[in-house]
Amino acid sequence: MSVFNTNTRVAVIGAGAMGAGIAQVAAQAGHPVQLYDNRPGAAAQALQGIDRQLGQLVDKGKLDAAEREAISARLQPVESIEALADAQLVIEAIVENLQVKQDLLRQLEALCADDCILASNTSSLSITSLAAGLRRPQRVIGMHFFNPAPVMALVEVVSGLATDPQLAARLYQLAKAWGKQPVHTRSTPGFIVNRVARPFYAESLRLLQEGAADCATLDALLRDAGGFRMGPFELTDLIGHDVNYAVTCSVFDAFYGDFRFQPSLVQKELVDAGRLGRKSGQGFYDYREGAERPPAAELQSTARVDRCVVEGCLGVMQPLLQRLKASGISVTERPGNGLLRVGDATLALSDGRLASQRAREDGLSNLLLVDLALDYTSAARIAISKAADTTAQAQDQAIALLRQAGFSVSEVADLPGLVVLRTVATLANEAADAVLQGVGSAADIDLAMRAGVNYPCGPLAWAEHIGLGYTLRVLQNLQSSYGETRYRPSLLLRRVHAQGGHLHD
Template sequence: MSALDRNTQVAVIGAGAMGAGIAQVAAQAGHPVKLYDNRPGAAAQAVAGIDRQLARLVEKGKLPAGEREAIVARLCPADTLDTLADARLVIEAIVENLSVKQALLHELEALCADDCILASNTSSLSITSLAAGLKRPQQVVGMHFFNPAPLMALVEVVSGLATDPAVAACLYDTAKAWGKQPVHARSTPGFIVNRVARPFYAESLRLLQEGAADCASLDALLRDAGGFRMGAFELTDLIGHDVNYAVTCSVFEAFYGDFRFQPSLVQKELVDAGRLGRKTGQGFYSYAEGAERPQPTELQSTAQVASCVIEGHLGVMQPLVERLRESGIAVTERAGNGVIQVGDATLALSDGRLATQRAREEGLRNLVLVDLALDYSTASRIAISWSADTTREARDQAVGLLTRAGLKVTAVADLPGLVVLRTVAMLANEAADAVLQGVGSAADIDLAMRAGVNYPCGPLAWASRIGISQTLRVLDNLQRSYGESRYRPSLLLRRCEAQGGNLHD
């Protein structure tokens, strides 16, 4: 079964922001689209809103006027559910309530033709549960768009236990024909994106709770070192803490209280206080008129650093060597264990241990740990921590070296894995478990995280870049430090390391 023909009638139920956006996408792809909402006049208002949005694109020269008219002409507000009987594809985008959606699907099954595909835009409900009790559960599939649907590329095509593979393949091809980047997913809690993304929020929330650094500094590190569009605190403020916290709780409960998905008490307190983020004017940050945005902390150094010694290969941090040279630092390279010596300080990429613990175990004096960066040759900021016995002079020498290379240096408390490294390791770990459990392929999961939430790199590709052994080492050390199952490494990572394979094999 290939993509639906462009002349195929599509129906969308729910004229809110998501439903209207999906209707616009289908109409832009050339389909005649009926838009229905049980609120009188809502569908017509949504079509008028789409027209206004397209008009703005015409004004900006991004859309020909004739195309705008053609798109709007293909959009038809429907007054009753009965008028959707001729649709070959119906996409529901109504309230996220299982019983309400089930009742609607029962109505649609009785109304539409036997070969009509019934798709749900649910972001979290089980497709298997939605289809249960229907006469034709094989026709039910998830088609999860991301908001705003006309702009966001990702569509998760979610198969329940009874979904016909040909139906899922048809929607996959249809989404691609609509200009989207579809991925296949199995119906498990959170599907791909809402499951794999949980550590992005959870690790920053935990670091804040444990006093690693302030919100502005942690956010800046994820942006300026990790390459993420936004840090966890500014992103949850944008999403709304009521929404983000509810999703976390839902996934946590659906996985029977697995501590990998444990909700944060810090975020719960914000929800309890009604500080839901931008929409209430206060979350982690204040959005009141005239409120000043707090700035990340930066370390300064008076040390005059002119040279350093690179001992061995620095692994993923190796691009920093050329950056040091380009900044005028005299670099000497010799055999060793992958560290940088500058003055009295020893700099090393974190491996998930506390700096103080690693210094003691390896007999290193004045140890300064460096966090992960997406690209050490272009990053503008980096996090460091140091062992308890590191002298002020040695710390200043380390900071002097990094600032000489053009990096802003932000200190975090001596906690395992620092900021970017532990976040990426946990994202990769959750992605690996999703692959192991058949939720999606490695390629689809990496694509979903790039296209659905704008990650700079797919978590599994990032783990391969760091090295599977190094990623495992970080997770093992995090688990030893905390003694919690939250940080248990995925069996898939262990298997790949043992077999010398690739996560995308």
């Protein structure tokens, strides 16, 4: 196989949003690119769309007009697949159907030279299965771009069972030369991103189903406390519930019904009703003309507090003290078990137990649990839940303290792990299992989740920030509360914690 350079002839099959985006990326990197689609005129129409997008970049001063012309000149629409015979790299971005893709690859193998690389942009299909039956399966590889391809940085370089390791290394370097952030992954269900991301949707869907809070509040908490760019309900509305639900079902089936990946009845009902999100006008939210987005629930307080007591270290919540002091709260620190007391109220970081359970087991009265935040010094919102015997006065005092520190405070029902904490813990757990099973390295998995779905922090790095022991405790308490294997802690988390090591070692 020849070395990649800007003379390497690239062909892209499929002129939809993904195919056109990949063609644009390759042309911007300097390659001559052929774009083919079996729909007459679709390739030419897609290239007109690319030229318009490049024109917008010129108007914004982000691209030189001469470079726009050069990029467009490197893009050629073709009306027959036979025109791709001289391509050195073919990337297919057609319908996500195994049989259709296999048929295309067999056709390309007969058409193209033996050293032509055949890449698939599949987001969920097995590269091993796609290559099966070909004469040269070692030249088949996955190059999974993320939508929109010209903007999103991540490319998953996916190796099937027969893929030549040297080819994977070369495609990794090619993706870097195209300005992308590539990661290596094995061809397992969901690869990295579509596997590890499942808990982000699944936990909020479960919280909604169990009456923790409404969609707007749960979304706001994951944005304003967790630092995620979008909450799960607004994100699935954007993706489309038919697409998101289908991916979940695909991963669930591929893992032989492992309960960790169980699809949600709440989302299925939306799909059954045709409420697919933005594209249909309704999903979790209403996008029809005149509809207004409901606000997140926010607690108010009539109390006034000016002092609190901190007993021991608050763990990952310790930076909250800096914020309390900056807001004029007098903070007294003394030894203890990681509790914050204000008036009659006792506050503590959730450890995955129900607030009522923890109050009873630890002998704490008027207990309110505080959720995880990405950064307690700057988070705009925080979630709390309360034990059943917490008085209205104690709750009011706790709310007053947090509001005076500048938080919007949202209450969620007394459920294990609250919102951000259980989401982060389950994301880290799934990421750890992916490392354990050789799907990708810890560094690549964290990078994939940041670059591919804009997570504010890689889930494994986040678990280490919280503390592996604490993350394990949260998962164990979740598993104990629900009695389900869904929350079973990864063996890798257990092993690394027992060894006193780090996940990125």
